[in-house]
Amino acid sequence: MVAPGANIFKYGYLDGSSIGLQDGLNIINASYRIIEPLSQHPREQAIVDAAWAGTAIVTKSADNRSSEVGRPHEGDFDELTLGLIGAPSAIFVGALDHNGTPGNKTRLARYSxxxxxxxxxxxxxxxxxxxxxxxxxxxxxxxxPVVAGYAAILDSKFTSATPTQITNQLLDAARTDTLVNYNPATYGRGEASLSRALAPVSTRLPPYPHASERGWIAAPGL
Incomplete structure (x- = not known):
């Protein structure tokens, strides 16, 4: 719903088929966890490989355990999260209580x-x-999925940008003045801001006037 003009490809959670990248920019939304080794899940291994190779943007839900990303829960690790830590075109996404403004700041949701x-x-x-x-x-x-939609919108403006460039654009444009007691340990880079990511004064990517049709893959959970 954030980017209704994007091409959306859905994969069922229990569908074992592999991810197939489309022509153009690919954005994979992963709103789920995997507790078995990735060697047992070829699709998820392909998602992690794409994030490390910079061939697709991967937006990964941070999970809802009120704990630190990458820590075990009841002895189990989220192997999909572990595989994406440090990947140049992967973004972990946490939840805020509401969209913040400087006059009405928001905080991290208690479950995030x-x-x-x-x-x-x-x-x-x-x-x-x-x-x-x-x-x-x-x-x-x-x-x-909101950040996945933001990435698709950015692609419609910066049509020659790579997945890693768009990932960095979203991260670099994040706001901290809309958050209560901003701390990177709590909020990471801050609150995602589509308007700042699109603004010429805040971008390092060359704008192009004609958007091309690009691919958008939504992984299970969208």
């Missing part, structure tokens, strides 16, 4: 995971508002 002490996670972590009182939808699973 946070980047914590790992500097790599802090550097690739964004937050967005999940206003469940309006939509009856809660959780970081509904935050990550």
């Amino acid at each position: 995971n946070y980047p914590g002490s790992n500097p790599e996670v802090r550097n690739q972590f964004l937050t967005v508002g999940v206003e469940g009182d309006k939509t009856d939808l809660y959780g970081t699973s509904h935050a990550a």
Whole structure:
């Protein structure tokens, strides 16, 4: 719904088929976890490989354990998260109580995971508002697709940008003045801002006047 003009490809959670990248920019939304080794999940291994190779943007929900990203829960690790830590075109997405403004700041939702002490996670972590009182939808699973939509919109302006460039654009344009007691251990880079990412004064990518049709893959959970 954020980027209705994007081409969307859905994969069922239990569907074992592999991810197939499309022509143009690919954005993979992963609003789920994998607790078995990635060697047992070829599709998820392909998602991680794409994030490390910079051939697709991967937006990964931070999870809803009120704990640090990458830490085990009841002895189990989210292997998909671990595989994406440090990947140049991967973004972890946490949930805020609502979309913030400088006059009405917001805070991390009580259930959302946070980047914590790992500097790599802090550097690739964004937050967005999940206003469940309006939509009856809660959780970081509904935050990550918003950032996926932002990436698709950026691609319509910066049509020659690589997945890694668009990833960096979103991270670099994040706001911190809309957050209560901003701290990178809690909010990572800050609150995702589409307007700042699109603004010429804040971008280092060359704008092009004619948007081309690009691919957008939505992984399970969208």
